[in-house]
Amino acid sequence: MPLQAVDSRVDLKALTADVSAAxxxxxxxxxxxxxxxGLNPALLELIRIRVSQINGCAFCLDMHTRDARAGGxxxxxxxxxxxxxxxxxFTSGERAALGLAEAVTLVHDGRVPDEVYRAATEEFTEPQVAALIWVSTVINAYNRIAISTRMTPR
Known part of the structure:
Protein backbone atom coordinates (compact mmCIF):
# COMPACT_ATOMS: atom_id res chain seq x y z
CA MET A 1 0.00 0.00 0.00
CA PRO A 2 1.52 3.37 -0.98
CA LEU A 3 2.14 5.99 1.66
CA GLN A 4 -0.47 8.73 1.70
CA ALA A 5 0.65 12.27 1.14
CA VAL A 6 0.66 14.25 4.35
CA ASP A 7 0.09 17.97 4.62
CA SER A 8 3.36 19.63 5.42
CA ARG A 9 3.80 21.16 8.83
CA VAL A 10 6.29 23.44 10.49
CA ASP A 11 9.94 22.54 9.94
CA LEU A 12 11.24 22.68 13.51
CA LYS A 13 14.83 22.06 12.50
CA ALA A 14 14.83 24.98 10.08
CA LEU A 15 12.86 27.40 12.24
CA THR A 16 14.41 26.58 15.60
CA ALA A 17 17.83 25.25 14.72
CA ASP A 18 19.23 26.04 18.16
CA VAL A 19 16.52 24.05 19.94
CA SER A 20 16.89 21.19 17.47
CA ALA A 21 20.64 21.17 18.10
CA ALA A 22 20.02 21.09 21.85
CA GLY A 38 27.68 -0.36 30.14
CA LEU A 39 24.22 -0.77 28.63
CA ASN A 40 23.94 -2.84 25.48
CA PRO A 41 23.11 -0.63 22.44
CA ALA A 42 20.69 -3.35 21.26
CA LEU A 43 18.65 -2.85 24.44
CA LEU A 44 18.43 0.87 23.73
CA GLU A 45 17.02 0.18 20.27
CA LEU A 46 14.42 -2.17 21.78
CA ILE A 47 13.40 0.62 24.14
CA ARG A 48 13.19 3.14 21.30
CA ILE A 49 11.05 0.76 19.26
CA ARG A 50 8.73 -0.13 22.14
CA VAL A 51 8.19 3.49 23.18
CA SER A 52 7.55 4.43 19.55
CA GLN A 53 5.00 1.60 19.30
CA ILE A 54 3.15 2.92 22.34
CA ASN A 55 3.17 6.48 21.01
CA GLY A 56 2.30 5.45 17.45
CA CYS A 57 5.28 7.16 15.85
CA ALA A 58 5.69 5.70 12.36
CA PHE A 59 8.81 7.74 11.61
CA CYS A 60 10.68 6.57 14.73
CA LEU A 61 9.45 2.99 14.33
CA ASP A 62 10.84 2.89 10.82
CA MET A 63 14.16 4.40 11.89
CA HIS A 64 14.74 2.28 14.97
CA THR A 65 13.60 -1.05 13.52
CA ARG A 66 16.05 -0.46 10.68
CA ASP A 67 18.77 0.48 13.18
CA ALA A 68 18.03 -2.61 15.26
CA ARG A 69 18.23 -4.87 12.22
CA ALA A 70 21.49 -3.23 11.13
CA GLY A 71 22.82 -3.93 14.64
CA GLY A 72 21.99 -7.60 14.27
CA PHE A 90 13.50 -11.41 26.25
CA THR A 91 15.79 -11.69 29.26
CA SER A 92 14.82 -10.59 32.75
CA GLY A 93 16.99 -7.49 32.31
CA GLU A 94 15.35 -6.61 29.02
CA ARG A 95 11.94 -7.10 30.62
CA ALA A 96 12.85 -4.80 33.50
CA ALA A 97 14.15 -2.14 31.08
CA LEU A 98 11.08 -2.40 28.84
CA GLY A 99 8.79 -2.20 31.86
CA LEU A 100 10.56 0.93 33.04
CA ALA A 101 10.44 2.49 29.55
CA GLU A 102 6.72 1.76 29.31
CA ALA A 103 6.06 3.28 32.74
CA VAL A 104 8.02 6.42 31.83
CA THR A 105 6.05 6.64 28.57
CA LEU A 106 2.70 6.08 30.26
CA VAL A 107 3.49 8.16 33.35
CA HIS A 108 0.03 9.75 33.13
CA ASP A 109 -1.49 6.32 33.90
CA GLY A 110 -0.22 6.21 37.45
CA ARG A 111 3.38 7.32 37.53
CA VAL A 112 6.23 4.80 37.63
CA PRO A 113 5.03 2.06 39.98
CA ASP A 114 7.39 1.01 42.76
CA GLU A 115 7.44 -2.59 41.56
CA VAL A 116 8.50 -1.52 38.05
CA TYR A 117 11.25 0.70 39.41
CA ARG A 118 12.35 -2.00 41.86
CA ALA A 119 12.57 -4.57 39.04
CA ALA A 120 14.86 -2.21 37.15
CA THR A 121 17.09 -1.62 40.17
CA GLU A 122 17.39 -5.38 40.70
CA GLU A 123 18.75 -5.81 37.18
CA PHE A 124 20.73 -2.61 36.66
CA THR A 125 23.09 -0.32 38.52
CA GLU A 126 22.02 3.21 39.45
CA PRO A 127 23.92 4.76 36.50
CA GLN A 128 22.24 2.24 34.19
CA VAL A 129 18.77 3.02 35.59
CA ALA A 130 19.48 6.72 35.13
CA ALA A 131 20.55 6.11 31.54
CA LEU A 132 17.44 3.99 30.86
CA ILE A 133 15.24 6.81 32.13
CA TRP A 134 17.07 9.35 29.95
CA VAL A 135 16.88 7.16 26.83
CA SER A 136 13.16 6.62 27.44
CA THR A 137 12.59 10.34 27.96
CA VAL A 138 14.50 11.34 24.84
CA ILE A 139 12.67 8.92 22.53
CA ASN A 140 9.36 10.09 23.98
CA ALA A 141 10.34 13.66 23.12
CA TYR A 142 11.41 12.68 19.62
CA ASN A 143 8.13 10.79 19.14
CA ARG A 144 6.19 13.90 20.05
CA ILE A 145 8.22 16.01 17.64
CA ALA A 146 7.80 13.53 14.77
CA ILE A 147 4.09 13.03 15.39
CA SER A 148 3.20 16.71 15.82
CA THR A 149 5.11 17.70 12.69
CA ARG A 150 3.89 14.62 10.79
CA MET A 151 7.31 13.33 9.87
CA THR A 152 6.95 10.28 7.65
CA PRO A 153 9.30 7.40 6.88
CA ARG A 154 11.19 7.81 3.63
Missing part, protein backbone atom coordinates in the same frame (compact mmCIF):
# COMPACT_ATOMS: atom_id res chain seq x y z
CA UNK A 23 17.65 18.14 21.38
CA UNK A 24 20.29 16.31 19.37
CA UNK A 25 22.85 17.07 22.07
CA UNK A 26 20.47 15.63 24.68
CA UNK A 27 20.09 12.49 22.57
CA UNK A 28 23.86 12.13 22.19
CA UNK A 29 24.40 12.76 25.91
CA UNK A 30 21.85 10.12 26.88
CA UNK A 31 23.41 7.61 24.48
CA UNK A 32 26.85 8.40 25.90
CA UNK A 33 25.60 7.95 29.47
CA UNK A 34 24.14 4.59 28.48
CA UNK A 35 27.43 3.54 26.89
CA UNK A 36 29.45 4.67 29.91
CA UNK A 37 27.06 2.78 32.20
CA UNK A 73 18.72 -7.75 16.20
CA UNK A 74 16.68 -10.91 15.63
CA UNK A 75 13.55 -10.26 13.54
CA UNK A 76 11.44 -12.41 15.85
CA UNK A 77 12.29 -10.20 18.82
CA UNK A 78 11.36 -7.07 16.88
CA UNK A 79 8.04 -8.64 15.86
CA UNK A 80 7.33 -9.81 19.41
CA UNK A 81 8.27 -6.54 21.09
CA UNK A 82 4.70 -5.30 21.45
CA UNK A 83 3.97 -8.50 23.40
CA UNK A 84 7.27 -8.66 25.32
CA UNK A 85 5.53 -9.60 28.56
CA UNK A 86 4.19 -12.81 27.02
CA UNK A 87 7.14 -13.56 24.76
CA UNK A 88 9.94 -15.98 25.65
CA UNK A 89 12.47 -13.96 23.62
Missing amino acids: MRALHLSSAEAAQQA EDERRIYALSAWQESPF
